[in-house]
Amino acid sequence: MRSGVIRGLALSAALALPLAYAHPAQADPVPSQKSLITSVAASATKKHLQALQDIANANGGTRAAGTPGLLASRDYVAGKLKKAGWNVTLQPFDFPFFKENATASMERTAPTPKVYAPTPPDGSSVGDFATMTYSGSGNVTAALQNVDLMLPPGPTPSSSNSGCEAADFAGFVPGNIALLQRGTCTFAVKAQNAQAAGASAAIIFNEGQPGRTATLQGTLGGPGVTIPVVGASFDVGQELSAAGTAVHVVTNTTSEIRTTYNVIADSKYGDPNKVVMLGAHLDSVLAGPGINDNGSGSAVDLTIAEALGKIPTRNHLRIAWWSGEELGLLGSTFYVGNLAADQLAKIKLYLNFDMVASPNYALKIYDGDDSDQSGAPAGPPGSDEIEKLFEKYFDTIHQAHNGTDFDGRSDYGPFIAAGIPAGGLFTGAEGIKTAEEATLFGGTAGVAYDHCYHQACDTIANINDKALALNLGAIATAAVVYAFSNDLPGPAAAATTARKAAVAPEIGTVR
Template sequence: MRRTTRRWPVMAAATVALVLPLIGPASPAAADPDPAALAKAITAPGVKQHLRELQRIADANGGTRASGTPGFDASATYVAGKLRKAGYKVTVQPFEFPYFEELAEPVLERVSPSPRVFVPTPLSGTPIGEFDTMTQSGSGDVTAPLRAVDLTLPPSPTPGSSTSGCEAADFAGFPAGAIALMQRGTCDFVVKARNAAAAGAVGAIIFNEGQPGRTATLQGTLGEPVTIPVVGTSFAAGENLAAVAGSVVHLKTQTISQIRTTYNVIADSKWGDGNKIVQFGAHLDSVLAGPGINDNGSGSAGILEVALKVGALPTRNKLRFSFWGAEELNLLGSEHYVDTLSPAELGKIKVYLNFDMIASPNYALQIYDGDDSDAVGAGPGPEGSAEIEKLFEKYFDVLRQPHIGTDFTGRSDYGPFIAVGIPSGGLFTGAEVLKTPEQAALFGGTAGQPYDGCYHQSCDTINNISDKALALNTGAIATAAVVYAYSRDLPGPDTRPAPAALRTLHTSGADHHDPTR
């Protein structure tokens, strides 16, 4: 993909100045500060400076900014310091989480009979092998008999129906010191692993279930530390292991799996009605594999720069900027934040806007589909989400920039807010999914390649940024900040049901599926 030209950083200022007069009735009144003057101060070079600092932090801390590492702590310190200096009331909210790090590639091989070595997924995560260490697996190096546990082979035609390893009774007669072979199905992976460990297993292998869409290598998480090595495999690998009677298997994992503390950084402006909060959010953590400059330094830097420029404005509504920890471990930071707020405090949050990966190098300009206008995939957001989508659509339309919708799949930190009925929206430029020819015709770039070819990899550096996408999306964040800071009528109903009545299960995690089951 050809690199963008230098005119795009300049455009970030001009875009907001151009769009704000055309947004409509939500715009500031004539007596309010001039939003066009503010817009000139919000430029992509300012955002890039924050990204360079996040890159420097990663470089100084082993190439990562993952939660639970010094790189994340330094990132949080940098953001909090900038916001305090700008006059924000900053809260650093600690919470515990299950930290996991894989130190070496795992080993899985059948020693006898019919020896076979299975291909591991490397630490980089690509390419995906025949098996992978489950997140929160314990360490171990064991050679032991393999014992199948309540397998359904051939697989049932109904996905998610296998109960293999889900009940303690499945392990009746299980020989202590064996390795348990189990199948994906109705219960969480951690239930299977803990049942196996309780029965005396020295290791556990969980393979995919076997129906269409459930054959690939399991890349799952146990959600909490366990003491034995646990790996997930493809259906084919598991079926192969199950087919050889009397197998002896060598299983080895080298991991760190422990409870650590990480943080959310929450910054409230000193202005505005505290009963009408407009909240912006982006996750600050990277994965362990890399510095995470696009994912999600880009969203964090974007909302940080906007926060620094709007902090001194005497706004009508209160602005809140949130930098989440442990998003890459299933939205733990935003989940913790929402869970700790009282119903009354949740009721004060009128709008939540999420920005996760806003500068993908092979980008598409995607707006969260608040009204489910495409009628496919996930449904609409809570009442008011459609209005947020329309604001961003108007912004891009005025600039004559194409845009498409993207579903609320639960992959980012809007999930916990939607679950309690808060109107939500935001922007996304794509992750590991391949760009279609139709999207390439709209946005340029390369069809058949990921939006971000360095997603969750060590190459997600300062060189993995589209300046054009960064400038356009920075302008969109600034536009939303000014519009909603002064709006007399924020999206959504004046009242909504109690959060406890609205909270529902929602898909979480960074892999398009619930990685715990």
């Protein structure tokens, strides 16, 4: 092994976890802290990943928010945390749950029969029509009735206001299926107006201008509409608008408000006014078990929590396992939004770990200083220092790395919006690996970092052990460094550095 690599953290009989010590300006791990870092074993992380896989296997192949698989994942994590000495809070919040239980069907029954191709629930292909998110369920055969359509299409996008006003349904025959066109108002308004007029179902088709002809795959925004609502392409809608058309449409969905939970673990030690926070989302998508996305980040954080739970630290450690990330960062947004200003101010930094073991990985560090000068801007002051810590870790073990933007796709988003310094690691999702990255990290250029992203094949077999090991070492180092640091990142640390620089000429050196 290279100099500075620590032995004994076996990932398997063939792979050991290389741990080196970062030496950021604000803190150097002392021997006792180095011992803590080496106690974080990758074998434990793999056991947690297997446990999450077993939970998914026992719960329909998913650990999504609002499902028994997420509740079982919550209980597993909470139980391990309590045993490790943490104070654990289960933070409930409500959210709009939707699941398409079976592939929808739609066929024209008059004047001549025709079957239309569906878009399946997993989105693996796009058909002639698609069930709208938060559609109701039903099995309906009825005459189709046009509602204020604009055929041919209007001159500009959103020229149509079909179904946007109750007056559009004057003369609508209750029990008919409403044929509506995209434009002006939301799909939800159109569907709600159709339901109020007595429609047994609604078909909303695209407008017809360039770029607005494909099958609509839209959302109604939340539960409330109980009739079937599907989106269709412009060509299908125009075809169905012919006089004398009748349609048979079937949807099978669950659309309701459910409760899910964040798991928040607080150390019993450390300065409560200086909170060092780590986080990872625990939920998967409905389509699969989510073992890389994001069992990997969840399992790494749990492994670190087990190592540090009973250790008196200088700063207060808090670790969160979020729910609802896959639905739009719901859990982390709820958490940050419900903190009082004084409690928010105590969080000095937030480290996010989402997908840290992608099979065709690149070792990506969130770009806290906008050094790539492209895409999203820098994070709040102090984010640059977090980036440098991870860079120094990988440089120490002579491991290549590159940057990734704060693009808002994970749970650092609400913390950045609140002005909290943030950082983290990421190994890639559906994006395509470049030739340069293949040279740096191995793997295959021209294909996705994670070919099983948001799919049923995101199982424990989708984990890259080397990426997991490298990131676990970096994350353990960052957690310990910041747990004991006298000089945390952020505006206060920057001010201290500036004051030291100002007096340096007088005292001869900065200590």
